[in-house]
Amino acid sequence: MDTTLSQTVGTTDHGHGPAKGLGRWFFTTNHKDIGTLYLWFSLLMFLTGGCMALMIRAELFQPGLQLVRPEFFNQMTTMHGLIMVFGAVMPAFVGLANWMVPMMVGAPDMALPRMNNWSFWILPFAFSLMLSTLFMEGGGPNFGWTFYAPLSTTYAPPSVTFFIFAVHMMGVSSIMGAINIIATILNLRAPGMTMMKLPLFVWTWLITAFLLIAVMPVLAGVVTMMLMDIHFGTSFFNAAGGGDPVLFQHVFWFFGHPEVYIMILPAFGIVSEIIPTFARKRLFGYASMVYATSSIALLSFLVWAHHMFAVGMPLAGELFFMFATMLIAVPTGVKVFNWVATMYHGSMTFETPMLFALSFVVLFTIGGFSGLMLAIAPADFQYHDTYFVVAHFHYVLVPGAIFSIMAGAYYWLPKWTGHMYNESLGKAHFWLSFVGVNITFFPMHFLGLAGMPRRIPDYALQFADFNAVASTGAFIFGLSQLLFVYNIISCIRGGERATDQVWEGSHGLEWTLPSPVPYHTFSQPPVIK
Template sequence: MRKLGYWLSTTNHKDIGSMYLWFSLLMFLAAGAMALLIRVELSQPGRILLEPNLYNQMVTMHGLIMIFGAIMPALAGFANWQIPLMIGAADMAFPRLNNWSFWLLPVGFGLMGSTFFMEGGAPNFGWTMYAPLSTTYGPPSTDFMILSIHVLGLSSILAALNIIATIINLRAPGMTYHRMPIFVWSWLITAFLLLAIMPILAGTVTMLLTDRHFGTSFFSAAGGGDPLMFQHLFWFFGHPEVYVLVMPAFGIISEIIPTFSRKPLFGANFMVYAIACIAFLSFIVWIHHMFVTGVSVEVKIFFMFTTLLVAVPTAIKVFNWTATMYKGALTFETPMLFAIGFLFLFTLGGFGGLMLGIVPADYQYQDTYFVVGHFHYAIVTGVYYSIVAGVYYWLPKWTGRMYSETLGAWHFWLSTIAANLTFLPMHFLGLAGMPRRIPDYALQFADFNQIVSIGGFLFGIAQLIFVYAVIKVVFFKQGEKATAQVWECAKGLEWTIDSPAPHHSFLVQPVVTKSVHEWD
C-alpha cells in the first residue's frame, strides 16, 4: 500500500519517466493485440473472427491507443528520464505537475477502454473521427472518447509546458543552447509543437461534442456548417502530430549513431535547423490528406510543393547521419542495429510519403492500403524502432545492468524481417486497389494479405523477446553490471553519473565547458 502511495505521489523525474515507459509498454501490448485480431480477420477473404462493426472498433482503438497511449507516452518517458540528466538539472521544472501529467493518462485510457463495454460498442469511425461518422452516426460511447481525448490532451499540454520550462530554465551553467544535445533540442521543438496543436484537437472534439448534444452545426451542412471543415481542423492538428512522434525519434537516433560510429555528429547545427524547419513546414502541409475532397487546383499545387519541401530538411538529416557513420569505427550493438534499421526503413517510408504528396498520384493511392503501408513504415520502423533503440541505449544507465546482446540481435533481425513482410506488401495491395479499413476484400488480394498477416504475427512474437529482455534486466537484475560510461564513446552529462542513475542525479552542480558534439 505504501509502495502504491509512493508511485501515486512521486515527483522524481526518473520514477515518472519509468511509469510513462511501463504504461506505454502496456498500451503497446493492448493495441498490438488489436492489430493481431485485425490481421486474423484479414488473413483470408470472408468473415473469420470479428463482426464488421467490431472490426471497425478495433481499427479505431488500435490507432488511438497506439498514437496517444503507446508512442507519445514512450517518448514522454524518454523526455522525463533524459532531459534533466542531459542538461544537468535536478528534476523537471514543475515536478508535481509532472506527476499529474502522468496520472491523467490511466484515467484517459480507462475512459477510452471502457467504451468497449458500452451499448453500441466502442467508437468505430477510425482514429481520424471524421464527421458525420462521429456526430450523426457515432455510437453513444463517442462522448466518452471525446472526454478521454480531452484528458489525454491536457496531459500532453502539461507535459509539453513542463519540458519547455525545464529546458529554458534549468540548464546547468555553461549548457548554452548551442551546446545542448540534439535529443534535448528535438524535444524543445516538439514540446512547442505539442503546445500549439493539442489545444486545436481539444477545440475540434469540443465542437464534435456540441454538434452531437448542444444543437450546434459546426460540421453539419443542414445547419450551415461543413463536414469538410472537420477534416481541415483535424489535419491541422493531425499532420504536426505525426512530427510530434517523429522528431524526438530523430533526437534519439542522433544520440546513438555518433556513439557507435565513434565520431561526433556530422553537421549538428544543421540537424537542429532541419528539425525546426520540419516543425514549421508541418503546419502548412495538412491539405495533402485531403487532395480528393475537391479543393481547388491552386491549393493542391501549393500543398503539394510544401509537402515535397519536407523532404529537404529530412534528407539533410539522413545525409548527416550517413556522413557521421562514414569512415567511423562502427560497431553493431543492438541500439546501433535499430538505428541503422531506422535509417533505411524510415527513409523507405518517407519515399512513400513523397509519392502520396504528388497530387495526381495521390488520386490512386488515397484511402488504400498504400497509405497504411506508408504510415506504418514511418511509425513502426521509424518511431518505434527509435524508441526500442533508445531503450537498449539507455537501459544500462537506468537499471545499472547490461541487457543481453544475443536477445537484442534476435529482436532486431526478427523484427526487421517481420516488419518488411508486414508493411511492404501493403503498398502492393494499395496499388492494386485494396481500400483501407475494410473487414473483407476481393479474392485477388488474398495472397498478399496472408503474407501481411504472417508478418504481423512474426512481428508480435519478436516484440515478446524485447519484453523478456527488458524484464530480465529490470526485475531479475540479470546481466553484467554497467559502468557509469556504459558505451565507450557516449558523450553527455548523463554518462558522468553512476549506473543506475541515483535518485538525486547530481550531488554537485555540473559545469559544462563544451558541446557534446565537440570531441577531443
C-alpha cells in the same frame, strides 16, 4: 542568465531516496520514477494496441469474415490507431524525456515536478475511459482514428461522448508534459550548457513540445465542437444547419499533420544520439540538424490539406499543398544525409541500439519515399485511402518511431538499471522485429497500388496472397515483442554490471553519472567544459 541559475539549482536538499511501497508510484515527483511510469504505461498500451492489430490481421488473413463482424472490425482499427498514437508512441517519448532531459542538461529534476505527477496519472484514467467504451451499448468508437464528421457525430455510437472526454484528458496531459519539458530545458540547464551545446534529443524534444502546445489545443477544440454538435444542437460540421463536414477535416488535419511530426522528431533525436556513439564519431552537421528539425516543424503547419487531396479542392489549393509537402523532403533529406555522413569513416560496432537505429534510417527513408510519392497530388488520387497509405505511415511509425523508442530503451537501460541487457536476446529481438515489420508492411505497398482500400474487413480475391503474407509478418513482429518484455524484466532484475560510461563511444552528461543512476542527480550543477 546562467550565473543566477547556478546559485538557485544547487540549494535544494535531496538527501533522501524513494518512498517505500506503492505510494512511491502514486505520489512521486521524481523525474526518474515518472519516466519509468510513462515507459511501463506505454509498453502496456503498445501490447494492447498490438493485440488489436493482430486481431485485424487475423481477420484479414483470408478473404471472407472469419473472426469478427465488420462493426467490431471498425472499432478495432479505430482503437488500434488511437491507442498506438496517444497511448504508446507519445507517452514513450514523454517517458524518455522525463528520464533523460534533466540528466542531459544537468538539472536535478524536471522544472515542475508536481505537475509532472499529475500529467502522468491522468493517462491511465483517460485510457480506461476510452477502452471501456468497447463494452458499452453500440460499441466503442468505430469511425477511424481520424473520426471524420458526420460519421463521428450524427452517425456515431453513443459512446462517442466518452471518447471525446478521453481525448480531452489526453490533451491536457500532453500539454502539461510539454510545458514541463520546455521549462526544464529553458530554465534548468546547468551553467555553461548553451542552447547550441544541447544534445540533439533535447533539441528535438524542445521543438516537439512547442508543437504539442500549438496543436493539442486545436484537437481539444475540434472534439469540443463535436461534443457541441452532438449534445448542444450547434452545427459546426452539420450541413443541415449551415455547417460543413469538410471543415472538420481541415481543423483535424491542422492538428493531425504536426501530430505526425510530434511522433517522429524525438525519434530523430534518439537516433542522433545513438549513431555517433556506435560510430565513435561526432554527429555530422549538428547545427544543420537543429535547423532542419525546426524547419520541418514550421512546414508541418502548412501542409495539412495533403491528407485531403480527394476532397475536391480548387486547383490552386491542390498545387499549394503539393509543393509545400514536397518541400518537407529537403530538411528530412538533410537529416538522413547527416546520419550517413556520421557513419562515414567512423569506427562502427553493431550493438542492439545501433541495429535499431540503422534500420530506422533505412526503413524511415523508405517511408519518406512513399511519402514523397503521396505528395504528388495527381498520383495521390490513386494512392489515397488505400493500403499504400497504410504501408507509408506504418513505415514511418513502426520502424520509425517505435524502433527508435526500442533503440533508446536498449541504449539507456544499462544506465537506468545498472545492468547490461542480454545482448544476444536483444539482437534476436531486433532481427525478428526487422524481418516481421518488413514482411508485414512491405506487401501493403503492393496491396494499395493494386487497389485495396484501407479500413475494410474483407477484400476481393486478388488481394488474398499479400494479405496472408502481411498477417504472417504481423504475428512474427507481435510475438517477438515478448522477447523485448522479457529482456527488459531480466535486465532490471540482474545481469552483467554496467560501467558509468556504458558504451565505449558515449558522450554527454548522462554518461558521467554512476550506473544505475542515483535517485537524485545533479543536485549540484555539473561543470560544462
